[in-house]
Amino acid sequence: MRFGAGAVVILPERDGQKLDIRDSAGRLAEAVGLARAIYLHVRHEEIVRIRKASAATLLGKGQIERIAAAVAATGSELVVIDGIVSPIQQRNLEKAFGAKVIDRTGLILEIFGERASTKEGTLQVELAHLQYQASRLVRSWTHLERQRGGFGFLGGPGESQIETDRRLIRERIVRLKLDLEDVRRTRGLHRTRRQKAPYPVVALVGYTNAGKSTLFNRLTGADVMAENLLFATLDPTMRAGVLPGFDKVIFSDTVGFVSNLPTQLVAAFRATLEEVGEADIIVHVRDIAHPDSAAQAEDVMTVLRGLKVIDSDRNTPMITALNKIDLLSPEARAGVRTTDDTVPISAVTGEGVEALAACIAATLQSAARVHEISLAAHEGKRQAWLYSHGEVIDREDLEDGSSVLHVRLSEADRARFDLIR
Template identity: 45%
Template structure:
């Protein structure tokens, strides 16, 4: 399988789909009507009939016209890449904010595909994978009702964004530095947040195990306080509607004083994923924020790079490996503090009496 094919299979399994067979096609350009071409479609139809399957997942995402044509040519429900990711997000959303954001993204993606009560909509977004969230009855309503719902959701999410802005301003007024953990999905961000702060977060070896952001404030010795946050994991070709819907969540990154770019060091394809995340950060205009690249899962790496590298290698499940990371974070903020700041003076005088290696173990979670 290609890298894209493996990712799509992993997404499908994360959504709870049993993958029976994978078809790959190399084309110079996509077929404008069916994306995959009639010959490949005939092969897929034979596979669907032979195994008596009831779901066809296509990558990449379909245009409304392609989805409509394929729904007329196939006897099963169709889910494309965007719908599959939205389905995973719908399963993962736990908070009211997360559920609103997923529903908004689903409705905006559905609106141009909403053509009435016909086989297209029932096959495309019927119950099960790809149809969670707003629900089948909502997706079968007319365009006017869908637009009204989108308007209401936009207003509610705007309120959430305003509330988050107030919270960020309070942090800024208190001059508490913020460290945001970013990275490709399944890099171990939630596990690292738990290791650094003791936060009670979901930790699973699955794509998009965490959807709702978590924020925890930790006080280290010498009155040094730091707020750690994590957010939804990145992935290549993340649907634009999803990025827009989660703007209230992603705006948290804009206020970060430091980004920890977490990379799965045990993943053979981590260079590609690291570059993907860096490109997304650039697109979000976050390249100006200082950034540490941290390679996680060092316990699964056969060989660690030379010690002189600027990158950090940790295992979020092994607290001793986090000591250099915490010490570098504390040093970073100490250097940023004005020289006349009394907190900096206390930190410099007291640090000489405390071994840096104790930094990771000395933090106290405040919230």
């Protein structure tokens, strides 16, 4: 399969089955966007109504004939089915269409394989890929040899029949899990090191293509890839920035979420997404101009709840950035309001970003309480830190050169202060 090949995108919708609050057209548009994220040329797209799914082919005979005709007429080499397709259904549909078939999980895994650039990201994607493929050995399986990114769902030179049995795949999965445990331990050490540094961490989360990377670049002056593509960012990036009242803040740009994220990827990327749970504050970036903005927001919250980032035991402060207001009509913009934890912005034009930065800073400071702290005469470094990062309300200098300060600090900053020596 050539890179940038022609594709047909199909959204199967069963009668009486409503998967989420999105409309069918919106879900089909997202599936097309996923295909284009790896530069496939979508030559035909349609919604297929299914009265009763066939165990052998998913689709009915007439539907298969119609799609096969569309594949032939457009010269497409790939059919993307935005849903779950069993191995047997996949094999039978490939024979009927005369083209390769992948389902939603396979497509997202292919995108992630294309995007992964760090060692950690590559390991995570390979693990998810093998876990997915382990259940699909009834069909031909491609090795990891390839002429481009991705993990072989789309094939390419060197494609061959299965030559590796389940035992070898299991052994590779075990090896990858051990390697990822090493990554997780390394990340833990990095987090401990950052906690020793006196800087709060702000994590940007959101649905894929909501504008996180564009906002990240504007807040930090970084140059993270920010294309108008789903999953433009895969590997997490951390950069320093400045907020009102804070001389330095660490911003974290994370992988975007998506509806029906494959379970293999949720598990494989847990180490990466753990960064969100360690943040002092979460900024949820929403594409307010998207017709399914509310559904996308709920998908993000579902993932965060699954990671236990937001639950009864951990309540990390969260601000919502309603992004892309520059794309709204005047009437729609008039209905968007700023609240204590919601700020409308345009990461592209910069409108509202200053207000968002002020809101983040105020939220970081709002959890603060007054602490009484005694400092010896030689602890000038610790004293300077308190004046820089806290609000010194009162100070008493004692005869021996020591001092007692009453300082307003957040719990996170108090913990950081205690690590300074």
